[in-house]
Amino acid sequence: MKSDDFFTLIRSWLTSYLPRSRRLSPHTIRSYKTALNTFLVFLDETRSLKLEQIGFDVITYSTMNEFLTWLMDTQQLAASTANQRLAAIKSFLSYCAGEESSLVTVWLDVKRVRPARTPEHAPDALSMATVEAMINAPGQQTLRGLRDTTMILLLFDAAARIQEILDLTVANVTTTAGSGQVTLTGKGRKTRTLPIMDKTGRHLEQYLDLFHPNPSVPGAPLFYTVRAGQHHQMSQDNVAYLLNKHADTARKHCPEIPEHIHAHQLRHARAMQMLRAGVPLPHIKEFLGHANISTTEIYASADNKMVREAIQKAASTTLDPAPIWKGDNDLILRLAGLK
Known part of the structure; x- marks a missing residue:
């Protein structure tokens, strides 16, 4: 198929199928768009192919294997991120095969490409002492501190x-x-309603009184920034900045706080706390919004690892008898919905 057919299908996938038929979030669609743009950069750098030269004929099993390697070796992406890029393109080709029967062979060929192996890492959960220090760090003497x-x-x-x-x-x-309780919308626009502690409810009630005094706007974003007198949803960068700012303050009283903090560490900490309190893994899975319980099981593995490390540390005082050895690109991209 010709290049214009290729980009026409990209456009319909990004602007119609994903948001309307799949009802995916803008955040997920941006991720898919990034994957396609990265693939176009790969074809330009490794094949010297300009946009008007790109069609489905260049998408093969061999090409996609090279793309996966290029992502990790040249772009220095983690295996998990590279796999996400690959999965996005496979999803696009699956859509194309449904739209045009001649593309089924392309999709089946690329479908055989195996994701890169990802090393298993224990979740970097914060300790309860660290979580408490982070919660106390902003103080409540100011409106921003309370927020x-x-x-x-x-x-x-x-x-x-x-x-x-x-x-x-x-x-x-x-x-x-x-x-x-709070009702969260997770991946795939799946919602889940979770109970919250009374302590959290009291903080939220105080926050709502001060930041949302007008109850007639139920659809307003709970957390927001103000620009030109208008409320706008906060960005992930805003939250990352605030967390690390307060981590710097909390570290004075709790030196074990890591140098760099991210929001997922709080999520990991809560999951580990629930596990150690005896909450069954299936319940934790639903609480976290995991699609597969194998994702949740990593917390149990991490807990076993911590127990093992504690035992080894406790035994470290025992004498060891012997050491152990160890075209117009802008226009084409815009028309395809990639810009």
């Missing part, structure tokens, strides 16, 4: 992904003592 305290507490209590917190609206929150 940041509420956000950090909610990130931990709901074990939420950062975008799930940013997508919350006023209508998604109930603060009634004994039955407080």
